[in-house]
Every structure is written in structure tokens, then in C-alpha cells.
Amino acid sequence: MGKILLTDIGNTSIHFKLYDEQKNIYLTENRFYINEKIKFSSFINKGIVDEIVYSSVVPKLSKKLINFANKKGIKIRSIKDFKSINYKKFNIENTNELGADFVAYFHAMNNKKNHIIISLGTATTLSVICNKKFEGAIIMPGIKTSLYSLINKAALLKTSNFHFSNQIIGKNTAEAINIGSINSHYYAIEKNIxxxxxxxxxxxxxxxxxxxxxxxEKIKEKYILDEDLIFKGIINIYNK
Ligand SMILES: Nc1ncnc2c1ncn2[C@@H]1O[C@H](COP(=O)(O)OP(=O)(O)O)[C@@H](O)[C@H]1O
Ligand SMILES: CC(C)(COP(=O)(O)O)[C@@H](O)C(=O)NCCC(=O)O
Known part of the structure; x- marks a missing residue:
């Protein structure tokens, strides 16, 4: 009960939202790249945060947060440990392997509809939820993961302000990369959908x-964009 620090630990960023359970509103937000030096004590304090509930796919970082919370005497729990999660609803071979982010996305849905949830992070993941069950996923190298991997490996390619292109073929290197990385990533997702x-x-x-x-722009043409989806899932798991 009270103020819960909802935490999403991914492979690129760690994202916090302080949630007021009674008022059902977010109070503050903090986000860091995981390779930055993060000073938890600058925003996590007893009195401000009553409890931390996290989804993590990076065990080393969850351990850091657990150690910090323990030192400060703040209760901390992983969503994967909540008894409210019914792993029988995950129609996959081994739920122990399943990333906590998939568990959170599944619980963000009200299960009245069938969904594909697409998360564009370090990896691009597609989760399929059908007839109230998590039916499986697709995991692709993320849009920036594959783009930067190319740039880092090719001697003549440089980084640029990459974006979705209106062209079909490029007349210069940057445009050719836009089409091959950003556009093509979108088309790969569309084909899988x-x-x-x-x-x-x-x-x-x-x-x-x-x-x-x-x-x-492309997403908004046909689909729904919800940047808070993982936090909605964590709240639903907490409240269940
Ligand atoms: N502190 C930040 N402020 C703004 N954007 C960020 C921040 N951290 C990450 N991002 C954006 O989020 C992207 C990573 O997506 P994210 O969903 O956080 O990945 P993951 O879940 O794999 O950590 C980054 O490439 C960047 O564009
Ligand atoms: C697929 C992921 C790498 C995505 O991580 P993210 O892009 O959010 O950092 C992560 O969910 C993960 O490590 N999952 C474990 C394997 C699985 O869920 O099947």
C-alpha cells in the first residue's frame, strides 16, 4: 500500500515510475542507460518509496537494486515471484526461460481481445496473446542493435541521424542504410504480423x-502505441 516504485530493467535502459496506488497516478519518472553510473539514493528513499516492484531481464542489475533496497530497508519484489501469476496461461515449453518483460506485457492486457504486443528495445519482440493465453513470441535483434552492429563492423559506414525513409532505394549511403535498417525492420515486423x-x-x-x-509515424497509421505498457502490467500483477 502506498507509493510503489515500478521498475523496468532492460538490456539498454532502466526505467522507474513512482506510482501512487491510492490515487492510481504516476508521480515521478526516472530513466537511465544501464552503462551510466546510477545513483539510486538520489531518488529512492524510505518515506518516498514504500515498496519496489520490478521486471528485470538483467540479473546483475536486479541484484544491485535488491542490495540497495535491503540496505535502505525498502521492501522489494520481482513480478516473477508474485503468486498471482498463473504460469499455466503461458503455452510455451519452459516458463523458467521466459523474460519478465513478457510476463508483464501479458498482464497488461485485459484478455477480452487477442493481441500482438511488439516491444522495440534492445531486442524487438512480438508476443502473441490469444484466447487468454500467451501463445509464444518472436525475438529479433532490435532496430538499433542491428544498425549499430553494422556500423561498427563496416569500415566505411558512419553513424547518422537515421530515420524512416520515404524512398524505396537510396541514392546516398545514409538513405540506403535508412531503408535497409529502419524501413526494413518495420517491414519484417509487418510481415510477421x-x-x-x-x-x-x-x-x-x-x-x-x-x-x-x-x-x-508508421505505427500510428495502423496500430496502437502505448509507452507505459510494461508499467500497466506490473501494476496489474501487483493488484491481482
Ligand atoms: N534515459 C533515456 N532517455 C531517453 N530515452 C532513452 C533513455 N534510455 C533509453 N532510451 C531510449 O530507449 C531505447 C532502448 O529501449 P528500451 O525499451 O529501454 O530497451 P530495453 O528494454 O532493451 O532496455 C534507447 O535506444 C533510447 O532510444
Ligand atoms: C528477449 C529479451 C532479450 C528482450 O529484452 P529487452 O529488449 O527488453 O532488453 C528478454 O526478454 C530476454 O532476455 N528474455 C529471455 C528469453 C525469453 O524470454 O524467451
Whole structure:
């Protein structure tokens, strides 16, 4: 009860939202790249934060946060440890392997509709939720992960302000990379959506994740964008 620090630990960023449970509003937000030096004590204090509830796919960082919370005497729990999670709803081979972010996304949905949830982070993931069950996922190298991997490996390629291009082929290197990385990433996602839809009845496709801004305009043409999806999932797990 009180003020809960909702925490999303991914492979690129760690994102916090302080949530007032009684008023059902977010109070503050903090976000860091995971390779920065993060000073938890600058915003996590007893009296301000009553409890920390986190989703993590980076064990080393969760341990750091747990140690900090323990030192400060603040209660801390992983969403994966909540008894409210019914792992029978995950129709996959081994739920122990499943990233906590997938568990949170599943619980962000009210389960009245069938969904594809697309998270654009370090990895791009597609989660398929059908007939109240998590039916499986697709994990692709993320949009920036593959782009920077290319730039770092190719001697003549330089970084630039990459964006979605209106062209079909590029007349210069930057444009050619825009089409091959940003546009093509979107088309790969679209093709996978199409294939899933050929096999299952999907009502809604929802995009989320820190790299969604790169595809903002395209997403809004056809789909839903919800940057708070993981936090909604954590709240639902907490309240269940
Ligand atoms: N502190 C920050 N402020 C603004 N944007 C950020 C910040 N940290 C990460 N991002 C954006 O989010 C992207 C990473 O997406 P994210 O969903 O956080 O990935 P992951 O869940 O894998 O950590 C980054 O490439 C960047 O564009
Ligand atoms: C697929 C992921 C790397 C995505 O991580 P993210 O892009 O959010 O940093 C993460 O969910 C993960 O490590 N999952 C474990 C494997 C699985 O869920 O099947």
C-alpha cells in the first residue's frame, strides 16, 4: 500500500515510475542507460518509496537494486515471484526461460481481445496473446542493435541521424542504410504480423519500447502505441 516504485530493467535502459496506488497516478519518472553510473539514493528513499516492484531481464542489475533496497530497508519484489501469476496461461515449453518483460506485457492486457504486443528495445519482440493465453513470441535483434552492429563492423559506414525513409532505394549511403535498417525492420515486423494473422484471429496490435519513436509515424497509421505498457502490467500483477 502506498507509493510503489515500478521498475523496468532492460538490456539498454532502466526505467522507474513512482506510482501512487491510492490515487492510481504516476508521480515521478526516472530513466537511465544501464552503462551510466546510477545513483539510486538520489531518488529512492524510505518515506518516498514504500515498496519496489520490478521486471528485470538483467540479473546483475536486479541484484544491485535488491542490495540497495535491503540496505535502505525498502521492501522489494520481482513480478516473477508474485503468486498471482498463473504460469499455466503461458503455452510455451519452459516458463523458467521466459523474460519478465513478457510476463508483464501479458498482464497488461485485459484478455477480452487477442493481441500482438511488439516491444522495440534492445531486442524487438512480438508476443502473441490469444484466447487468454500467451501463445509464444518472436525475438529479433532490435532496430538499433542491428544498425549499430553494422556500423561498427563496416569500415566505411558512419553513424547518422537515421530515420524512416520515404524512398524505396537510396541514392546516398545514409538513405540506403535508412531503408535497409529502419524501413526494413518495420517491414519484417509487418510481415510477421501478417503471418500470425493468417493463423490466428488478432484484434489489436500494440507497440511499445524505447525505440518506438523511430517508427512513430508508421505505427500510428495502423496500430496502437502505448509507452507505459510494461508499467500497466506490473501494476496489474501487483493488484491481482
Ligand atoms: N534515459 C533515456 N532517455 C531517453 N530515452 C532513452 C533513455 N534510455 C533509453 N532510451 C531510449 O530507449 C531505447 C532502448 O529501449 P528500451 O525499451 O529501454 O530497451 P530495453 O528494454 O532493451 O532496455 C534507447 O535506444 C533510447 O532510444
Ligand atoms: C528477449 C529479451 C532479450 C528482450 O529484452 P529487452 O529488449 O527488453 O532488453 C528478454 O526478454 C530476454 O532476455 N528474455 C529471455 C528469453 C525469453 O524470454 O524467451
Amino acid at each position: 501478417e503471418l500470425i494473422k493468417q493463423n490466428m484471429k488478432i484484434d489489436e496490435v500494440i507497440f511499445t519500447g524505447g525505440n518506438a519513436y523511430l517508427l512513430n
